[in-house]
Amino acid sequence: MTGPETGPATGPMSGPATGPMSGPATGPMSGxxxxxxxxxxxLIRLILRRDRVLLPAWIAITxxxxxxxxxxxxxxxxxxxxxxxxAAASAGNPAQLAMRGPIYDASVGGLTxxxxxxxxxxxxxxxxxxxxxxxxxxxxxTGRRELLASGVIGRHAPLAAALAVVLAANLLHGLLSVPAxxxxxxxxxxxxxxxxxxxxxxxxxxxxxxxxxxxxxxxxTARGIAxxxxxxxxxxxxxxxxxxxxxxxxxxxxxxxxxxRPYAGDQWWVLGLIAVFAAALAGAAFALSARRDVAGGLLxxxxxxxxGTLRGAFxxxxxxxxxxxxxxxxxFGLLGAVLGVAARGLNTQLDTPQFRELAATLGGAEAGISDxxxxxxxxxxxxxxxxxxxxxxxxxxxxxxxxRAELLLSTPVGRLRWALSHLAFVTVSPxxxxxxxxxxxxxxxxxxxxxxxxxxxxxxxxxxxxAGIATLLSGLLPRLAAAVSWTALGLFLVVDLLAEFKLAxxxxxxxxxxxxxxALLLGSASSPVAPLLGLTAVAVALTAAGLAxxxxxxxxxxx
Amino acid sequence: MNNAAVQAxxxxxxxxxxxxxxxxxxxxxxxxxxxFLGPNGAGKTTTIRILLGQMRADGGRMALLGxxxxxxxxxxxxxxxxxxxDVTLWPSLTxxxxxxLLGRVRGGLDPARRTELLERFELDPRKKCRxxxxxxxxxxxxxxxxxxxxxxxxxxxxxxxxxxxxxxxxNECVLKEKRDGRTVLLSSHILSEVETLCDRVSIIRxxxxxxxxxxxxxxxxxxxxxxxxxxxxxxxxxxxxxxHDLTMDGARLRCQxxxxxxxxxxxxxxxxxxxxxxxxxxxxxxxxxRHYEGAAR
Numbered sequence: 022m023t024g025p026e027t028g029p030a031t032g033p034m035s036g037p038a039t040g041p042m043s044g045p046a047t048g049p050m051s052g053x054x055x056x057x058x059x060x061x062x063x064l065i066r067l068i069l070r071r072d073r074v075l076l077p078a079w080i081a082i083t084x085x086x087x088x089x090x091x092x093x094x095x096x097x098x099x100x101x102x103x104x105x106x107x108a109a110a111s112a113g114n115p116a117q118l119a120m121r122g123p124i125y126d127a128s129v130g131g132l133t134x135x136x137x138x139x140x141x142x143x144x145x146x147x148x149x150x151x152x153x154x155x156x157x158x159x160x161x162x163t164g165r166r167e168l169l170a171s172g173v174i175g176r177h178a179p180l181a182a183a184l185a186v187v188l189a190a191n192l193l194h195g196l197l198s199v200p201a202x203x204x205x206x207x208x209x210x211x212x213x214x215x216x217x218x219x220x221x222x223x224x225x226x227x228x229x230x231x232x233x234x235x236x237x238x239x240x241x242t243a244r245g246i247a248x249x250x251x252x253x254x255x256x257x258x259x260x261x262x263x264x265x266x267x268x269x270x271x272x273x274x275x276x277x278x279x280x281x282r283p284y285a286g287d288q289w290w291v292l293g294l295i296a297v298f299a300a301a302l303a304g305a306a307f308a309l310s311a312r313r314d315v316a317g318g319l320l321x322x323x324x325x326x327x328x329g330t331l332r333g334a335f336x337x338x339x340x341x342x343x344x345x346x347x348x349x350x351x352x353f354g355l356l357g358a359v360l361g362v363a364a365r366g367l368n369t370q371l372d373t374p375q376f377r378e379l380a381a382t383l384g385g386a387e388a389g390i391s392d393x394x395x396x397x398x399x400x401x402x403x404x405x406x407x408x409x410x411x412x413x414x415x416x417x418x419x420x421x422x423x424x425r426a427e428l429l430l431s432t433p434v435g436r437l438r439w440a441l442s443h444l445a446f447v448t449v450s451p452x453x454x455x456x457x458x459x460x461x462x463x464x465x466x467x468x469x470x471x472x473x474x475x476x477x478x479x480x481x482x483x484x485x486x487x488a489g490i491a492t493l494l495s496g497l498l499p500r501l502a503a504a505v506s507w508t509a510l511g512l513f514l515v516v517d518l519l520a521e522f523k524l525a526x527x528x529x530x531x532x533x534x535x536x537x538x539x540a541l542l543l544g545s546a547s548s549p550v551a552p553l554l555g556l557t558a559v560a561v562a563l564t565a566a567g568l569a570x571x572x573x574x575x576x577x578x579x580x
Numbered sequence: 581m582n583n584a585a586v587q588a589x590x591x592x593x594x595x596x597x598x599x600x601x602x603x604x605x606x607x608x609x610x611x612x613x614x615x616f617l618g619p620n621g622a623g624k625t626t627t628i629r630i631l632l633g634q635m636r637a638d639g640g641r642m643a644l645l646g647x648x649x650x651x652x653x654x655x656x657x658x659x660x661x662x663x664x665x666d667v668t669l670w671p672s673l674t675x676x677x678x679x680x681l682l683g684r685v686r687g688g689l690d691p692a693r694r695t696e697l698l699e700r701f702e703l704d705p706r707k708k709c710r711x712x713x714x715x716x717x718x719x720x721x722x723x724x725x726x727x728x729x730x731x732x733x734x735x736x737x738x739x740x741x742x743x744x745x746x747x748x749x750x751n752e753c754v755l756k757e758k759r760d761g762r763t764v765l766l767s768s769h770i771l772s773e774v775e776t777l778c779d780r781v782s783i784i785r786x787x788x789x790x791x792x793x794x795x796x797x798x799x800x801x802x803x804x805x806x807x808x809x810x811x812x813x814x815x816x817x818x819x820x821x822x823x824h825d826l827t828m829d830g831a832r833l834r835c836q837x838x839x840x841x842x843x844x845x846x847x848x849x850x851x852x853x854x855x856x857x858x859x860x861x862x863x864x865x866x867x868x869x870r871h872y873e874g875a876a877r
Contacts, residue, residue: 162671162710238710239671324706329677333685340673424668428721431632431662431734432685435654576634 057311060174064182067169068156076190079148083141083194087215088201090518091133095205104132111135115390116397119263119363122270122279130207130284134215140518142222142278143255145194149187149223150247153230156183159240180231180310184303187227195220207284214292215283221295225274226251228302235309245348252352256359263363274298334434338442341420342413346450349409353402353458360398361465361473364391392542395462395473402458403480403535404514407487410451411506414491417443418502422579436572444492444564451484476541479549482556483534487513489563496570499577534559585610585645585732585763586631592639593626593787600626602787603640608765610731613758615774615781616767617868623787624767625665628736631765632662645732658687661725665736665767667717669709675720676705682724689727697723700749715741726753733757733764739773751776771868783868791867798867803836805860806845811853820844831855 069076098104108127111117124135157180160166166179195216202212226247233246254273261269261276270276274295281291331337417440420426430439459474466473490509494502513533530536534556539549586608593601601623608614618624629635631644633653642649647656669678683689698705701719709717718741725733733754739747747770754777757764768774774781775795783791783798791798803824810831817833818826822841827834837845849857 324704325674325677325708327674327676327705329673329680331673331677331681331684333681337670337681341670344672424664424666425670427629427632427634427664428662428667428669428682429685430634430653431657431660431664432682433654433657433687434685575636576629 057175057177058181061178061181064178065185068182068186080190080194084197087133087137087198088205090136091129091202091205094132095129115263115394119259122262125282125285128284130211134283138279139275141219142275145191145223146226146251149227150230152187153183153227154234154240154244158234158243162240177307184227184231188224191220191223211284211287214281214287217292218278218281218283221292222278224299225295228299231306232302235306249352256356260359260363334439334442338446342446345412349454350457353454354461357458357461358465361462364394364466396540396542399477406451406454407484407510409454410484410488411491413450414447414488415503418495418499424578427578440568440571447488451481455480479541480538482553482560483538485560486534486556489560492567493563496567583610587643590640591637593637600787604787605789606782610763611761612779613764613777615778616765617781618784622784628734659730660732660734661728661730662734663721663725663738667721669717671710673709674706678720679724683728686728694727697726731762736767803838806835806837807858808833808849809855811855814848814852816848
């Protein structure tokens, strides 16, 4: 009893193996006997079939970004003098250093590599983690792997197939970005190095996820550990670049993708460092997978309580949300603490004329340098908090898709009560996360948690608005809710990037809720109350509409 | 009408262009165990989802325990327990925690009965649901349902993951529910289960009810298979109404006979003279196969 969807009667997995990726997998895992890899080609085609929309979209967007940023840079800063003054200003801006690292060369290519190096590694890393876990541990957890494993599929084939696809997809967007960069007038060799550097960021985290996918029986935990690892490695690079500890950047893949220095000396050998890192982790993942049962983890499942104390829908929601909420709280706490440390001493260290000018254009001539730093960084981090809020806001729909809501809703728990039990955590989570982020940053900065916390909490209505979009879509288009919600958040990030390069203004810029948040630390001229109330009203309206639609529609489990 | 636990008339439900339910009728009387049968994709689960207020029918009427299953869902759910065909549970909770959660939201469960059921179904409640097999997940939902104090049990292919020993335990539990005066709607494919447990059955196909009644009623609707060696010719047989698949191989005759045509057929055979005669009573298998075959086209 599924919905109206119908598809082809025969699949791409049937028939002779003729796909472009149908050969035996090679690469870091070629040291194994062929028997354990049997069926890798079939699984690769299964993965390509399942992600036939996602993979091309990700590859296309990622491949197009470098050339568009390059031409925007060339347009905004047409001569070397303009680029030099921009580079000098950015070099004195600790927020830019924390997010992107140092500028190695003030050429169009150098500025493009600086703008995108870290963010492409972050985006590629995150997508690679999600994809690898989706095709390894999640397959085992849902029992689908069992179905395939009973066929002619070698023990290592699922992991090999997932890695092969993700590594190839990263390589592909890296290579595809090169022609457009060359067409934009940049040197071919450096452009190739830049493309491969962005690909390598994805490789590193695909390998991280390959390992975490072996550790626990839960795909959510595997994903969480991998993302947390990525977050810490990014924070390490931020600290290294903004805190004046340049050597520490050599300890993290986020440092390596910049240290290849495309358009600024081309250090090709650094790519080898990333390759060794990825190969070592992938090898470890294969070794771990050889030692454990299908669906088992290395961390053993312990027996739990025989009787339960869950009181009802709210108790259940608390249990379901508490794990990820605690994980995010720890993550944002650590991130805040790192930023606070990085911001120490900035007021004296970076008191340059360029920075004074920057602060003045932001409306706070008398604002401290650290205030400008926090304002920049919190703007970006609030969007990460919005990601955490999306995880929470999409959980109710996830419960419905998995069929678990069906069981609970066959009891006297009504639909509205069920939805509200999850909504309570969607509402409270961002409050907690933004407060932890701000308080940790304030405490490690000057021992006063209140000032920065007030500034981070100003993002609450914007984060609620993003969560409200997910709630609305869960009511309106349940099957697409997750995909469209994440795309919307992704678009808000792109809008910010475009705005920075003055490719978007006015109406387009206004679409992102984060743009409307007043910068409290800089003491904006107009009253901050009106935009905050306005955003809150939008969030409430989106959420209410979503709930109303949810109450009226059929339940739609995905099976 | 008023003593029916479930009363559906002409239910219609469409998904896009596909018509999942096409005028389905279903009556479950209070206190009976009602078998709900049909091939895969016939619309059993869709009917149950409408019954539980999780979907809204596009046409027809459905009354559940005297109320509207969509509008009065919360109130009505106090009086029923449901076991889905494909039980998915919260991976991080233990079986015991899920049983107690479901029991609590249904208004409490009988602790003694819970202990007894756990023992009889041989279920370890301390294990995380992530580690349970399909059968064990079904047991969690079954223990929660049987241990709660409700009027109606809605069971969607509840034994599809159970071993034969556990099926026997399940049968005993359903019979106990029946003795206690509860109503059970049981969707099933397992004929022995239906024969042992059900007072009445409804067979659906392609979203319509094709048969409904007691098992004895339905047996009348099926054909008896007759094999005979005749002494003389029996020319009248071929034109008798209710005779099907007639073949003559020399003196050997085979045919299928409708229940109400047996008397004239026997009279005709007697007229020709009979050397040997074998008749096979209708089996439930034949009954099902006859209705299921059409769907397999």
